[in-house]
Amino acid sequence: MEFASPYAYDYGGASSCESDNEQDSTFKTNVAGRLHVLKRKDKKKKARKSDTNVINxxxxxxxxxxxxxxxxxxxxxxxxxxxxxxxxxxxxxxxxxxxxxxxxxxxxxxxxxxxxxxxxxxxxxxxxxQIAAEKRAAAAAAAAAEKAAGKEEGGGEDKVDVDDDSVLLFTLDVSGSMVCGTGCQRSATRNNDSSGSGSDDGNQYLSRLDIMKTALCSQLKDLKTQKPNVKLGVVTFSEDVTYLADGTSSKQKGLSCEYELDKDLIQKVGIGCKLPGPVKKSSDRLKRAISGMHPQSLTALGPALLFSVAIAGKQNQSKVVICTDGEANVGIGSLSSEEPEDDFYDYVSDYANEFGVSVSVLAIEGEDCRLTALGKVADATNGSVNIVSPTDLGSEYSGIISKKIVGxxxxxxxxxxxxxxxxxxxxxxxxxxxxxxxxxxxxxxxxxxxxxxxxxxxxxxxxxxxxxxxxDNAGPSTSTTTDNNESTSDAPLDQKKKEGDKKEAGxxxxxxxxxxxxxxxxxxxxxxxxxxxxxxxxERTVAEKEADLPLIAAHAVQTTALISKEREYTEAKKMAKSKKNWFANLKQVRGSKYNYTADELTALENVDSHLDCYYRDLSHQQEAELMSCGRNLSDDDSDDGSIGSKLKSRQMKKQERVKTQKDTSASVMFQNSKMTKSSIMSKK
Incomplete structure (x- = not known):
């Protein structure tokens, strides 16, 4: 538990913490070839000024x-x-x-x-x-001693993690669209390989599937040396769903078409599958299985997702990593119909959390994958959501694998x-x-x-x-102590002296x-x-004097995204504006000669960029609403009416905005909602 300031800022609970937040909402739309600028005066409300009362x-x-x-x-x-x-x-x-x-x-x-x-x-x-933990600690200490002895004898840095025996499933899209070229030319040593995408000039280019295979084989090599006990398996999906396991034929199993419409049957088949073995023993078999993947027709992403979660859920704290270039268009969870099955993805989220499975989604750029639906599974299970270039798949896989689930x-x-x-x-x-x-x-x-x-x-x-x-007018009269003569309030003497000094100072x-x-x-x-x-x-100045700026910056980005996930775009924009104003005021008070640390400067630059970009993105989404619906859906918000009617109105707004949100916008929203202090200090 980390605080943004050494002091809690007591503003008295009164209007001193508030300011008027009235603004013109300006929207531009193009109707019949003419540009129209519409202004709407927002209802005058009190908005709380941002402060340092933040906990991480x-x-x-x-x-x-x-x-x-x-x-x-x-x-x-x-x-x-x-x-x-x-x-x-x-x-x-x-x-x-x-x-x-x-x-x-x-x-x-x-x-x-x-x-x-x-x-x-x-x-x-x-x-x-307690007993089991002591045994594991003793075993870990023995393993660490053995590891240290081997390192000393062999020299060099030891990066092997033998303790990680989690399940990791790569769930891979092998539908027809994965054969599309990427613009990356095949190297000369492989020009005779017929699996590449041809071109009119005789050159051959790598398809999305080619690059995905290369990235996966690279991960196999790294996992074998760095995390040899990870249980790595592969699930592929096109029109059919196939569990390749760890390349062992006796463990492999497929889903027939009739199974793909029944989530109970999908789960039953998944639970009946055997877990893959450690990658140190299966890497060669897996490499052959991955190399043998070929593109086919449709995208049964929904069944493949649930099937993978059911398999991985047999062991707690497992991971499923989905790589796809298109939306689900066959089987349960199809998103191509007029009434997409969004509720299915809520069900998968709950099921994955029940069995401790984290789902990550890598959407290959250039296609619409409906990340508003698929991404919320990753978001709910604390996985990653990202739109990636095919050439960046390797680094994205590495980033996801490196994140250890601790609870x-x-x-x-x-x-x-x-x-x-x-x-x-x-x-x-x-x-x-x-x-x-x-x-x-x-x-x-x-x-x-x-x-x-x-x-x-x-x-x-x-x-x-x-x-x-x-x-209890008299308060505590007689303190007791524990059997080992430790006071139940076991603060050191110097800490107690400081506390006494603070009390004397009021x-x-x-x-x-x-x-x-x-x-x-x-x-x-x-x-x-x-x-x-x-x-x-x-005193606000006292609270802000030693404020943790990277912490407050990360909170500003995360909170703005969390509000927009509820599709409250106007409220999210107000939050972004409030946070930007706070940073601007702080910099003005400190003056141009203030000596910021390198991390603070990076955080200030990043938070300004994130909030500006996100504010523009939310405004663009509202402009699109105005063009398509003739109104901004936030105009329906009102403080009048019953609680039930307001909730119903907001729910309808949320459903409409989920349907129209673009993948790029959804990806940024999900990423920002996971913003951390360390990531806001990272240089781009």
Missing amino acids: VKFGCLEENAFTSTAQPVKCSKCPSVMSNLEDVFNKRNNMLWKCSFCSTVNPISQDEAKQPRKEDMLFIPEGE SKVEITLVLHESLYVRDPLDPTDRTKSSYKMSIGNVTSETENFFEFGFKPRGASAANSNKNKTE VRELPFQLQISYVNKHKAQLNRVITTKLPCTK
Whole structure:
């Protein structure tokens, strides 16, 4: 859990955090050969100014060590918080109690629970998993020692990852369109190969399928040396779907046409397939199988997707990587009809998350693949979505393979102090929720999710606070200690001294807690609980003085994309404008002589470029609506009417916009919604 500033900015919950956001919406359209410029005055509303109250949840922490406990977490009876290092146990009238730091509720506690150690960072695991984890740690230590000895003896850097035994399925489009040329000429040593695409001048050029085969064979070579125990398999699809497994004929299986319309039968056949063996043993067979692929007719992408997920789902934390150059046009999930089966892709998303499968989609540029439907499976399962040149397939495959899944069935709960609320970018007027629960599915060590928080209006939580104060006027009277004589509040002496100095200076500190529930690769249910405190300031300049600009920049891009995924284009544009204004104001306050770090300069340049491009893209989509429908669908938004009618209107708008969104726009949207702090600092 990482904060954008060393201070929480307490703006008082009043209008000081808001500004008028009235603007002309200008749209250009060409009707009957004449350019028309239409202006619409937006309804005057208050829009919140952006600030530094941003939290970054970095799931790489799941690979880091934490204090482990097999005990059950002690939970507050009122709010979702878990008892942590911030709370002490006290006695009152012969009762053992503890007072929640988040909602001030006084809770009873048993003697055994009181003896449990409480740390800032805790990992709660089942008792049996503790023993299994210790055995795995011992085996890993022995393997590491053996690896180090081999490295010392042989010299050079050791990059072999023998621990990765996950399932990786390449699901490959071999439909007729994959024979199309790419403009890349076949090398002279291969000019006599008849599989290339011919041309009138006698030269031969590589087809999309040729380049895909080359990229896959290169990946086979790398995986064999770097991740030898990965279980690599191949599924091909055209009009038919075939599981080539790891090249072993006894494991291969196909889907007949009648199966391709029944998702239950597809899943049954997939579950019945045998998993591929480790690539260190199967690479030669797989290379022959890949080389023997030939283009055929239609694109049964939907059946191939579900079939692949069913196979990969037999082992937790597996990956499916789809490479295609066209939309699904046969079998279940076909997108070529007037009523495309978008619901099918929601079903596949849920099914993949249930069994810990991450799906990535590589769409070959030049064709429409309907990424709005296919891409949301990758988005929901935390895979990658990208439109790529055939010549870039190798690097894209490498990037996807390198991302290690560290948790599946992930749910996070963010708990704030009762005076704070979690901001919902889709409902900014709701200032009531001091906790937020979110299902994420799969996460990699690089996955990041950002959250904003704010201060409730003065008096919003006063009633609860006063009630709890009367229940325990005296507060904690007697602290207990654990059996090992550690205080339950185990902060070092120098930290306690700093906290005392802050109290004397009148600095208020508020608690924050992050709970991550997830399933590891061994299918054990684990719970990570991280608790910390943050001092508050009422001065915006103090909060912004040491602001983490790359973190705020990544949050700005990710949040804008998340709003647009709900097809709220006008709201997404407002968010982009608000974030751009914040960065512009900060740079103006700091002046031209301010010494930015190299990472900050790169992040500022990238966020400006991302938000500008995304704003233009959303405007172009609204202009296209105006040309095709005679109106901007956001014009239907209204604060009037019942909640039901507003939800219905927004749902209709979402359905219409999903149908008309172009692949390039969808790809950027999905990529931006996965923006991370490290990626915003990467030079283009």
